[in-house]
Amino acid sequence: MLAYRIDEEVSLRMFDEGDAEEFYNLTIHSKEHLRKWLGWLDQIESLEDITQYIRTRLKIMAEDGGYLKSFAIIYKGKIAGTIGFNAFNKRNKSGVVGYWIGENFQGKGIMSRALKAVIDYGFKELGLDRIEVCVATENEKSRALPERFGFTEEGILRQAEWLYDHYVDHIVYGLLRQKWK
Template sequence: MLTYKIDDEVSLRLFTEDDAEEFYNLTIDSKPYLKQWLGWLDNIESVEDSANNIRARLKGFVENGGYLKSFAIIYKGKIAGTIGFNDINKANRIGVIGYWLGEKFQGKGIMSKAFKTVIDYGFKELELNRIEVSVAVENHKSRALPERFGFTIEGEIRQAEWLYDHYVDHVIYGLLSEEWT
């Protein structure tokens, strides 16, 4: 199984179909917390929905020439969340990172470690020239990551995402390979 060990507690690895129930339970347990910023949660109604999500991720692995696009974030042996490239534009060598962490795993530095590792992976393994992050303007926790890692605010998109009963604006962050040390 493809695994990137970050330290003794945190690693990133390929999702497998065996992860469906654990990933589903994490999603449902964190749903009230995550729903403020993630608009797809009402589409997850069963373990099979999580299994379909994992199958789509595995298909992306194959389509990306054996390079992972998304990872399970593992903390002390448990799935804590997910991170990866929601989109990769191969022609222009641009990747767009997306991520979320279960509520009970917040505040432990897990996502910072995972985020840094995925940036390294994007620039070194995938040979991207640019990495982008799109975050709701008011999602200060999520915005802290690209800001901490030297991304530049490049603009704001009005009404970029529909969240159940309202639109939210997004801030777009960018980081170039030459800026990453």
């Protein structure tokens, strides 16, 4: 899946280096909003940082036999965020999905549509048996997504992530192929 049209407004596609400036601007404009839940934002200091991120994702895709694991979320022709498999275990046929969306794109159902498509892709195209989502316990908006799609809350990882000046706990959600409609 190099590009997948979900509906008239939303699609997923592979990032390319030409996306760097738009993706950088989205990240920087949403930085304060995203900072509450994403611990890597201070590592993004320049357009080159985003360009390198995209290059790394393309390299990983090539090394993994062409299977795309990170997608640009496109909403009405603009990059709205990203979603993909942050971790992927071929032997155990499992993957961990991560996602974020720019502040101005929230509340439009974009991420729900994107997550559904990535779950389908993971089970049907990648042959996964299990998909996980790990979310900060207090991040209610991100927690609502796996809950809406029938993921099972499997436990809490205490102090799972360092966010600038404090730790946050993560809830681990899991979904098995046989539970997916």
